[in-house]
Amino acid sequence: MNSSQLDTISVKTSDNVTLGYSVAGLGSRLVAQILDNLLAVPLTLVALLLYGAVASVFVTGSEGAGFADAGAGFFAGFVYFGYFFVAEAVTGGKTPGKSAMGLRVIRVDGSAADFGALAVRNVIRVVDVGVVLVGIVIMFFQPQTRRLGDLGAGTIVVRDRAVVSLAAAVAPPPIILRTPDAGPPIDGLDRIGGFERDALRVFLSRPGLSPKLRADLAADIAKRLLDRLGLPPGAPERLWPPELFIERVYLQLVQLYP
Amino acid sequence: MSLDAFIAERQGRWGALEAAIKTAKRGRLRNQSASEIEQFGLLLRQTSSDLAIARRDHPDAPITEYLNTLCARAHPLLYRGRAWRIGAIGPFFATALPRSFRAAWPYIVASLGLMVIGFIAGWLAVDLRPDLRASLVPPSLFDEMARGQIGTGVQDAPFAAAFIIQNNIRVALICFAGGILLGIPTALVLLSNGWMLGTVAAAVQLGGYNYQFWSLIVPHGILELSVIVISGGTGLMLGDAILRPGQLRRGEALARVAVRAVMLVLGAASLLIIAGTLEAFVSPSSLPDGVKLAIGGTVGVLLYSWLLLAGRQPGRRRVPWFDRPAETPA
Structure with missing residues (x-):
């Protein structure tokens, strides 16, 4: 195998065969994150516009406007973080950004990330993103490029793309x-x-x-x-x-x- | 067996497995028939055994890398926890959530303790330092007390409710997520929430508005504070798993606790929708104070009968994706 031990994880399957997963690097994780932001940020803005439209129709007084304004920030946060959770839960661990980069979330035992694990890693995303740079710093020093949410959920992001095609391997x-x-x-x-x-x-x-x-x-x-x-x-x-x-x-x- | 013969003999099943992976939609095999899934398992086991042979006989051949990637892509499709289904919501609230609440009691008691410490500290601060009162308590509260009415008549109650619900859910989730940083942010949130409540309660006590004040707090407050205390407990669970992992590695101890904790916090946070609605519509309403207190008391009795009594019959209505069989330490 070309890849070093550092960026692969070995999983022993129930058939007693060891599978090697190559771990996604910091670069591809960040590019996937940027691609996801290209979707999540416009989505959040659209949701905010809708929220504003609803608020402008129904709010009657200054106190209500205050609540509506303060609520808008929270609402934006829920839509933004909700995008990642829903995208991962629906696709089984591949947000559109991860999918484009050929990445996928799995559990460290090699099984698919289930609802609970995805919930953990996406709630803790608030800390990874919200506390300045902590997610990136942890990923930089963590040997398997896991952020806090991955550590909490027992998940890992791996490359999901076929590296060698059968034709190329057989030729x-x-x-x-x-x-x-x-x-x-x-x-x-x-x-x-x-x-x-x-x-x-x-x-x-x-x-x-x-x-x-x-x-x-x-x-x-x-x-x-x-x-x-x-x-x-x-x-x-x-x-x-x-x-x-x-x-x-x-x-x-x-x-x-x- | 030579490499060529090995490939020629077995590449048919590899192609079949590759085709089966391509038909899996959204990382699942759900759209496949039972016999197709059985076939998938057979192909995966055969290909895994081919991988083992290739590793032994041809460790540097590209086919070994190919087989590894193929098995690695197929493995999570077959090996996965039970799927989350909409029908599991009922049993989750009926049994699984109260059970994990009771299982988490030491953490929830600790969380309550932190909030009580904050409350007492806040109360004492207002009581002992009259000079700081103006900076500890929102001045508008004193104005309202001087006018003889506090916090009544919220305009645009739906927006107030949305604001309150979202804010409290945010606090609950931060309480949980802060657990990953050893629970320190969780403890700070609990202390500061207790502190705020303590300062306001002390100021109201000094102003002599006790009955009216508690009628404003109690209808939603029992539910809301309970949820914050539960969320704080889940954060402390994470912190404790990191600090005292026992026989496990820290990461494993954390991951084992976290899935239970997150379901507890998500379940509890959904109660905040009820709490926020009460806070915006009932607490500031013109209902008699006695009615408000009665509503609050009823909510509290219902909440704790559910949390303490529901799902006590062993083995009944387990939630498949939640009540996972105990994993053996690696």
């Missing part, structure tokens, strides 16, 4: 060839088979080998192959450069055992 890795030409037929290929073909493919598809190391490995493999093929001491194949020899053996093997 054979690219072969690094210097000459695509299979060359003259090599004797004794009937002595080896699919196993050697797979082994050569692993060697030929290894990226990032330094040229010297690759040449050394190739010389070693070519020596063993020459012995396995039982080629006589004077055979021309023994004079080919090892890497060229390996490539030609591989290309001819692929033709023999596709």
Whole structure:
């Protein structure tokens, strides 16, 4: 796996298989938060306009206007925080912002976040957002980027997107060839088979080998192959450069055992 | 088995699982038939076992990463708590809420204690320092007492009710949420609420308006203060779970307590709708003081009979998503 231990959590399932979840980072969490705010803030403003319209129709005196004004602030707060709670409860842990970033809330035991857990993390959001920066500071220092609400609810935000598609995972890795030409037929290929073909493919598809190391490995493999093929001491194949020899053996093997 | 043969033999079921994940709507399998869900479970178990094999035999192959992601996406679809349903609201209020109220009694008593301390301190402050009275109590209260009437006749009662309800729900939720900061904000809210009540009560006592004052407070106050005390109790539950996690890790102890606590505070906060309506419509109304006190007393008796007596029969009407089986410590 590419990801380090720090940003994955391991969950042991009831089938006794360990699943690795990659934890959402601070960056994607914040971008998701900004995207959600692009929805939540206009929603709150629209709700406030409606509230104001209702108030202007029904309020009769100065005392009532005072109550209506003071109530408007609370009302805005309920709509704003309610957006996140309702969005998570309806979608099973993906607000539109999280969804766009491929994030999802789950419980730390790997099961889906239920109503109670979502209620906890969204009520505590008031502290995370309301007390200046506390949520972000905690997320910065918490190894799994959990904010206070996540700690209280036993939830964690993970990446929910398929990292590797089946097609990409199944496709054979690219072969690094210097000459695509299979060359003259090599004797004794009937002595080896699919196993050697797979082994050569692993060697030929290894990226990032330094040229010297690759040449050394190739010389070693070519020596063993020459012995396995039982080629006589004077055979021309023994004079080919090892890497060229390996490539030609591989290309001819692929033709023999596709 | 070679990697190619492994993939060729089993990729059919992986594709099927992937397709099943795509059909799950809103993170749930609710729209699927029983046999489809059974099939989903089978596919997930088979794919999990393929993942275990791939981990052992091909730890660095991309297919291992693929299988892990596939299982990780499918797992929460199948493993989840009971869903919240609208039909569970009845049993929740009938049994689960009173039960968790009683289970939380030490915290609720502590919460009440904090409020009483604030009340006594506020009372003493007004009583002992007449020079500070004007800054401790809203001056308008003295004006109203001088005119012989306090707090009667709220204009636009619906807006007053909305304001009061929202403010109290906000206070209740802050009491709960403050628990995450070791309960310190919770304690401050409780002390300051007790303090305010204490200062006003002392000022009214000095002005000789006792009966009229309590007729203004009692109709809604019993309900409202009870809810604030309960909310404070839930905040103290969180703080205590962090400070004294026992055998568990702090995070686990906290999460275990928090789900029960949040349902208690949400249930209690819904009572504030009744309290706020009484506060705006009944308390300042021109009803005789005796009637107001009687209404308050009735509300109090109903509230505490419900909280202390409801749901005592063991095992009856459990709320599936709330009464979770006890989790074993990891």
